[in-house]
Amino acid sequence: MNITFSATHVIKRYGGVVALADGNLSVRSGEVLALMGANGSGKSTLSKIITGVVAPDAGQLLLDGQPIRFSSPQMARAHGIAAVYQELSLIPDLTVAENIWLAHEPTRLGRVDTRAITRRTTALLELFRGTIQPGLQPDTAVGDLPPDERQIVEILKTLAWEPRLIILDEATASLDTQQVNRLCELIADWKARDMAIVMVSHRMEEVFRLADRATVLRSGAYVGDVATAETSEAALVQMMIEGGVSPRQATTPNPGAIAVRAELDNIHTRTLHGVSLTINAGEILGLGGLGGQGQPDVLLALFGAIPYRGTISLDGAPVRFRHPHQAMQRRLAYVPGDRGREGLLANRSILENLQLPSWSRYGWFTRMRQAHADGEAVAKTLRLVRDSLRAPASSLSGGNAQKLVLGKWLLRDPNVLLLNDPTKGIDVGAKGEFYRLLTELRNQGVAIVLYSSDDDELLGLCDRVLVMRDGQISATLQGPTLTRTALVSASMSAAQAEVA
Amino acid sequence: MQRTLKRPNFAAWRQQSFVFALILLVLAVAVNVQLQPNFFKPSILSGNLRTYLPLMILAAGQTIVVLAGGIDLSVGATVSLANVVAVQTLGQNPSAGQIGLALLAGLAAGLAAGALNGLCVAYGRLQPIVTTFATSFVIGGAALAIMPSPGGFVPESLSAPYRSNPLAIPMTLWVAAALLGLWALVRQTRYRRYLYAVGSNPLAAYVTGVPVALIRLSSYMLSGLLAACAGIALMLSNSTGDALIGTTMTLDSIVAVVLGGTRLSGGHGGIAGSLIGVFVVGFMRSIISFANVPSWWQTLANSLIILIALAGPGLWALIRRRNV
Numbered sequence: 001m002n003i004t005f006s007a008t009h010v011i012k013r014y015g016g017v018v019a020l021a022d023g024n025l026s027v028r029s030g031e032v033l034a035l036m037g038a039n040g041s042g043k044s045t046l047s048k049i050i051t052g053v054v055a056p057d058a059g060q061l062l063l064d065g066q067p068i069r070f071s072s073p074q075m076a077r078a079h080g081i082a083a084v085y086q087e088l089s090l091i092p093d094l095t096v097a098e099n100i101w102l103a104h105e106p107t108r109l110g111r112v113d114t115r116a117i118t119r120r121t122t123a124l125l126e127l128f129r130g131t132i133q134p135g136l137q138p139d140t141a142v143g144d145l146p147p148d149e150r151q152i153v154e155i156l157k158t159l160a161w162e163p164r165l166i167i168l169d170e171a172t173a174s175l176d177t178q179q180v181n182r183l184c185e186l187i188a189d190w191k192a193r194d195m196a197i198v199m200v201s202h203r204m205e206e207v208f209r210l211a212d213r214a215t216v217l218r219s220g221a222y223v224g225d226v227a228t229a230e231t232s233e234a235a236l237v238q239m240m241i242e243g244g245v246s247p248r249q250a251t252t253p254n255p256g257a258i259a260v261r262a263e264l265d266n267i268h269t270r271t272l273h274g275v276s277l278t279i280n281a282g283e284i285l286g287l288g289g290l291g292g293q294g295q296p297d298v299l300l301a302l303f304g305a306i307p308y309r310g311t312i313s314l315d316g317a318p319v320r321f322r323h324p325h326q327a328m329q330r331r332l333a334y335v336p337g338d339r340g341r342e343g344l345l346a347n348r349s350i351l352e353n354l355q356l357p358s359w360s361r362y363g364w365f366t367r368m369r370q371a372h373a374d375g376e377a378v379a380k381t382l383r384l385v386r387d388s389l390r391a392p393a394s395s396l397s398g399g400n401a402q403k404l405v406l407g408k409w410l411l412r413d414p415n416v417l418l419l420n421d422p423t424k425g426i427d428v429g430a431k432g433e434f435y436r437l438l439t440e441l442r443n444q445g446v447a448i449v450l451y452s453s454d455d456d457e458l459l460g461l462c463d464r465v466l467v468m469r470d471g472q473i474s475a476t477l478q479g480p481t482l483t484r485t486a487l488v489s490a491s492m493s494a495a496q497a498e499v500a
Numbered sequence: 501m502q503r504t505l506k507r508p509n510f511a512a513w514r515q516q517s518f519v520f521a522l523i524l525l526v527l528a529v530a531v532n533v534q535l536q537p538n539f540f541k542p543s544i545l546s547g548n549l550r551t552y553l554p555l556m557i558l559a560a561g562q563t564i565v566v567l568a569g570g571i572d573l574s575v576g577a578t579v580s581l582a583n584v585v586a587v588q589t590l591g592q593n594p595s596a597g598q599i600g601l602a603l604l605a606g607l608a609a610g611l612a613a614g615a616l617n618g619l620c621v622a623y624g625r626l627q628p629i630v631t632t633f634a635t636s637f638v639i640g641g642a643a644l645a646i647m648p649s650p651g652g653f654v655p656e657s658l659s660a661p662y663r664s665n666p667l668a669i670p671m672t673l674w675v676a677a678a679l680l681g682l683w684a685l686v687r688q689t690r691y692r693r694y695l696y697a698v699g700s701n702p703l704a705a706y707v708t709g710v711p712v713a714l715i716r717l718s719s720y721m722l723s724g725l726l727a728a729c730a731g732i733a734l735m736l737s738n739s740t741g742d743a744l745i746g747t748t749m750t751l752d753s754i755v756a757v758v759l760g761g762t763r764l765s766g767g768h769g770g771i772a773g774s775l776i777g778v779f780v781v782g783f784m785r786s787i788i789s790f791a792n793v794p795s796w797w798q799t800l801a802n803s804l805i806i807l808i809a810l811a812g813p814g815l816w817a818l819i820r821r822r823n824v
Contacts, residue, residue, distance in 0.1 A: 053707060072709075073706075073708075073709055074709040077709060085707060089703075089704040089707045089708055090704055091697045091700045091701050091704055091705060091708075091767070092767075093696055093699075093700040093767040093768050094696060094700065098693055102697055102709075102710060103690075103694075103705075103708050103710050105690050105693065107689075107690065110689060112688055112689060112693070157708075
């Protein structure tokens with residue numbers, strides 16, 4: 001079971017872009033290592049190299065003291081190294097059990113031993129029992145599972161390979177508090193059983209709770225190693241970003257007069273059960289609570305993207321959008337959290353992405369020069385880090401890609417901005433800039449509705465936070481009542497009530 | 501949290517996606533019986549069924565490719581190629597050894613055609629539709645070069661078993677049972693899981709350790725092999741070789757797969773449905789021939805089926821949008 005693993009001076013280029021300039025990492029049995037860095041710092045690339053998904057251009061990997069080169073993920077797994085991927089590696093058409101044992105099915109006489117598979121899968125699911133629904137069984141189709149349970153299946157799938165070194169790449173991002181706690185217990189158990197664990201995480205709290213040591217990368221290069229017991233959150237952040245963090249926006253009341261922009265009255269959808277709220281101009285309204293309480297549906301119903309029952313009024317008059325197009329004409333904008341799937345045309349240029357909702361403004365024979373100038377102006381406002389507006393959107397790092405998704409709506413000059421967990425998986429530095437942008441927009445009188453899974457974000461940015469539970473609003477926090485304790489207890493008390 | 505998990509049983513249900521094909525089958529049989537009162541008379545029924553046998557084998561191969569996320573537009577040409585290769589190798593008055601050689605040569609031709617497709621798609625990373633459309637001309641051209649005009653001779657001793665009805669059950673049903681039996685065996689192996697995994701999400705399958713390229717290659721090779729079987733079946737049924745015999749079968753095979761509930765984007769469906777789909781296609785053809793309408797109605801009907809199948813999920817989503 002014992003393992004020592006190290007990577008030294010690992011380099012990886014994609015075309016002209018250097019994803020990893022100098023990757024270094026070492027980990028051994030019974031140790032939890034946090035791999036940290038801002039987005040685009042090369043964390044994902046380094047973990048992909050360790051697990052054999054991509055081959056390094058240069059550098060050395062040492063496994064148990066011997067140089068090694070993985071040509072495929074299978075080979076890495078054969079040596080006991082496996083990763084829980086951030087982008088899910090599950091097959092929606094197969095069942096939970098089939099997914100977990102895919103490519104290493106126990107067989108008897110060439111036939112897949114389904115009984116053994118079911119038995120072992122049940123045992124694995126037992127690890128998370130209590131935090132998952134009883135309906136989650138070995139024969140449930142993965143396509144029918146909510147994101148948190150998919151993530152759990154993903155973790156169990158990796159565990160089924162019985163790795164000596166396990167890499168958790170943002171594995172907690174879509175889990176709720178109970179599930180995170182269970183995972184922490186499991187990690188402690190793995191550690192006690194001499195596994196080596198590498199965790200890639202943006203959540204400082206988890207890093208300090210679990211990791212023994214942190215390795216920090218910045219812009220593809222190794223910055224240093226620190227023992228978590230001997231450092232602080234601020235010091236780590238300092239290592240991760242040059243020039244320090246953009247400070248969180250302190251909430252100052254908006255000087256402008258507050259006018260009601262939109263009103264939702266008793267809205268029902270599949271996940272909402274009677275939600276009423278008002279959205280004010282020049283205000284950032286936060287939607288909080290545990291994941292999966294129906295928050296995104298508030299935004300989608302308002303944007304006309306899903307059917308609903310109830311009344312929505314805009315500027316005092318009732319409206320009923322049947323298609324996002326109609327909502328856009330009334331100057332609503334929706335920024336999805338899933339950048340890859342909903343937000344961007346990855347292989348089209350940055351300019352095309354920016355202008356996609358706005359082309360009609362440039363006439364039948366597109367006035368490209370004007371479009372380009374407007375695009376440049378927005379890119380400047382966004383402080384978009386890019387080569388040129390003609391570069392494909394896929395060349396941007398996560399944080400910049402998210403700015404682009406926001407930017408394409410800014411060109412349309414929206415007055416209601418709906419944000420669906422926009423900073424998920426973005427690093428601290430990029431978040432700071434994103435917050436600055438939102439605050440500017442708010443001060444210009446834009447009404448902003450922000451659903452976020454990050455409590456700090458809600459606390460630091462919002463004028464008012466609605467905590468949601470079971471498709472209803474369970475608490476409204478504002479001014480002096482908007483505190484971490486209030487937020488956590490409003491979302492947690494519900495969860496505890498359910499457990500009881 | 502009350503996210504009701506409603507679907508564990510659905511998963512099993514959705515595997516039975518050929519329910520729709522079964523309904524169509526019953527309808528088609530009913531209309532056939534109306535038009536042709538002696539439809540169920542054994543000699544007529546087995547004669548009818550026999551004409552579906554080659555398509556059945558072909559559709560089984562097409563299903564495997566579609567399940568793995570591809571499509572094979574060259575199956576018709578492969579049928580022709582295997583057909584003429586086998587007939588040419590037979591020659592006049594063949595010995596037993598030569599018969600064996602002819603069958604092997606036909607199968608090898610099919611396997612080679614499948615390997616050509618598979619190598620281009622799996623390792624050359626070319627688009628399946630474009631690739632197999634292009635190779636269909638290569639393969640079809642080769643068939644024409646081998647036998648420019650229909651001809652050849654097949655000894656009676658070889659084609660007689662094909663026309664027989666062992667145990668009074670039509671040969672077609674025996675072959676159907678054999679195909680289903682083989683598929684049932686495959687379903688118990690890793691291969692079937694790999695097939696569905698590759699068709700459903702190739703990237704996820706790759707990072708999990710599934711040999712994606714190999715699975716794709718093998719799906720096309722199986723399809724080529726089965727197309728060759730279909731070509732040999734046609735040789736036995738017609739007692740001649742014809743380099744254009746498979747041309748119209750490609751569309752039919754895809755229609756059968758679609759009707760059988762296999763998703764064209766891959767990862768979902770199965771061979772049982774496709775076999776039912778073949779019968780639906782066949783019975784529709786006899787309806788059209790009995791209804792005294794031009795034969796291009798069949799092509800029209802086939803194309804509409806594919807269009808509806810492609811549009812179906814979108815239409816369904818549109819309908820469901822209306823209600824909360």
